[in-house]
Amino acid sequence: MAGKTGYRTRAQEELLAYLKATPGVHHTAAELKEHFEDEGAPIGTATIYRQLERFVDEGHIQKYFIGTGESACYAFVDPSAACSSHFHCKCEQCGSLIHLDCDELREIQKHLLEHHGFLWNSGKTVFYGLCDQCRKG
Amino acid sequence: MAGKTGYRTRAQEELLAYLKATPGVHHTAAELKEHFEDEGAPIGTATIYRQLERFVDEGHIQKYFIGTGESACYAFVDPSAACSSHFHCKCEQCGSLIHLDCDELREIQKHLLEHHGFLWNSGKTVFYGLCDQCRKG
DNA sequence: TTGCGTGCAAAGGTTTTGCATGGCA
DNA sequence: TGCCATGCAAAACCTTTGCACGCAA
Numbered sequence: 528m529a530g531k532t533g534y535r536t537r538a539q540e541e542l543l544a545y546l547k548a549t550p551g552v553h554h555t556a557a558e559l560k561e562h563f564e565d566e567g568a569p570i571g572t573a574t575i576y577r578q579l580e581r582f583v584d585e586g587h588i589q590k591y592f593i594g595t596g597e598s599a600c601y602a603f604v605d606p607s608a609a610c611s612s613h614f615h616c617k618c619e620q621c622g623s624l625i626h627l628d629c630d631e632l633r634e635i636q637k638h639l640l641e642h643h644g645f646l647w648n649s650g651k652t653v654f655y656g657l658c659d660q661c662r663k664g
Numbered sequence: 665m666a667g668k669t670g671y672r673t674r675a676q677e678e679l680l681a682y683l684k685a686t687p688g689v690h691h692t693a694a695e696l697k698e699h700f701e702d703e704g705a706p707i708g709t710a711t712i713y714r715q716l717e718r719f720v721d722e723g724h725i726q727k728y729f730i731g732t733g734e735s736a737c738y739a740f741v742d743p744s745a746a747c748s749s750h751f752h753c754k755c756e757q758c759g760s761l762i763h764l765d766c767d768e769l770r771e772i773q774k775h776l777l778e779h780h781g782f783l784w785n786s787g788k789t790v791f792y793g794l795c796d797q798c799r800k801g
Numbered sequence: 802t803t804g805c806g807t808g809c810a811a812a813g814g815t816t817t818t819g820c821a822t823g824g825c826a
Numbered sequence: 827t828g829c830c831a832t833g834c835a836a837a838a839c840c841t842t843t844g845c846a847c848g849c850a851a
Contacts, residue, residue: 534825534830556815571833576816578831592729592792598815616782625782631775638768644796645753645762651792655729659781670805671850693840708808713841715806735840 538570542578546588546603553591553600553624589650593617593624604650614649618658625658675707679715683725683740688750690728690737690761726787730754730761741787751786755795762795 545562546554554562556575563570579601582588591600614632616625632649639645682699683691691699693712700707716738719725728737751769753762769786776782 532830536825536831538832572815573817573834574832616776616780616784619785619788625780627780627782629775629780631772631779635768635772638766639753639791639793642768643753643762643764643766644799645764645791645793646799647753647791647793648756651756652790654776654782654784655788656776656782656784662781662783673806673850675807709840710809710842711807 537568538574539578539581541568542570542575543582543587543603546582546601550603550605551626553593553602555598555600557598559601591615591651591653593653614654615652616654616656616658618661619655620657620661623658624653674705675711676715676718678705679707679712680719680724680740683719683738687740687742688763690730690739692735692737694735696738728752728788728790730790751791752789753791753793753795755798756792757794757798760795761790 541563542559545559556572556579559575559579560570560572579588579590583590583601588601588603591602593600614627614629616627617623618625636647636649639647678700679696682696693709693716696712696716697707697709716725716727720727720738725738725740728739730737751764751766753764754760755762773784773786776784
């Protein structure tokens with residue numbers, strides 16, 4: 528755990544443990560707050576945000592921007608598993624979030640860097656569009 | 665102008681005219697409000713949001729989600745120019761927005777549809793990462 | 802005249818911040 | 827003991843909504 532400087536606290540450990548226990552799952556701050564309330568071990572809103580920000584800084588979790596007006600999502604991404612290099616597609620109609628594992632996109636990552644000098648953080652990027660069902664329906 | 669049903673008003677015309685006069689430029693609602701205040705022809709916040717929403721519905725402009733907490737951006741996209749099919753990269757460090765015209769990405773669009781059934785709305789998608797300068801600096 | 806568009810103000814939701822308290826080392 | 831983390835409440839933002847008034851047709 529590189530860069531960890533401060534103290535270790537209950538809120539901190541339980542938050543990170545929960546995120547790690549649900550790899551690839553997107554949680555909003557509100558959902559996390561509710562989860563720990565249900566567990567009988569509530570964590571204050573401010574603390575949740577502060578810890579999430581720290582985790583992001585330390586690289587433990589990813590923060591996702593799904594849309595303006597919608598709240599931010601946070602998720603632990605297993606560095607060893609395939610999901611570390613997968614992509615997210617969000618259907619603008621039904622709102623579903625699709626996880627995609629795709630080599631072609633990985634190629635694009637290379638292309639963006641080599642031809643445009645842009646180091647793409649694919650974990651953070653969300654592709655907007657229409658999913659298969661909504662497109663046909 | 666398909667689908668236009670209501671009245672034509674000053675606010676409506678000036679807003680759309682301004683957006684069309686700055687194709688490809690991203691404006692936030694606050695920036696637009698300030699612009700018209702500076703012009704001496706202020707438009708109420710609610711009206712700005714309502715008109716922008718209408719323009720998006722009618723397909724005149726695009727709405728961009730840059731990040732949660734940041735405000736939404738709106739821009740007129742010239743349907744005839746190349747910028748109708750260009751892509752956006754946002755540097756997470758310096759915050760700059762890069763407009764990219766790239767055939768490889770257009771290929772990806774095809775790939776996503778054919779292999780994953782996902783109809784990607786590239787105009788709305790923002791690639792997060794590090795720009796050339798920030799990557800080297 | 803009819804009814805849509807406007808503007809103000811208030812509400813709604815998410816995220817941040819100030820400050821005193823509590824807990825880790 | 828010293829300092830960081832917590833939690834509450836308040837603030838800060840962006841955006842939406844209610845409502846009365848004004849303007850387009």
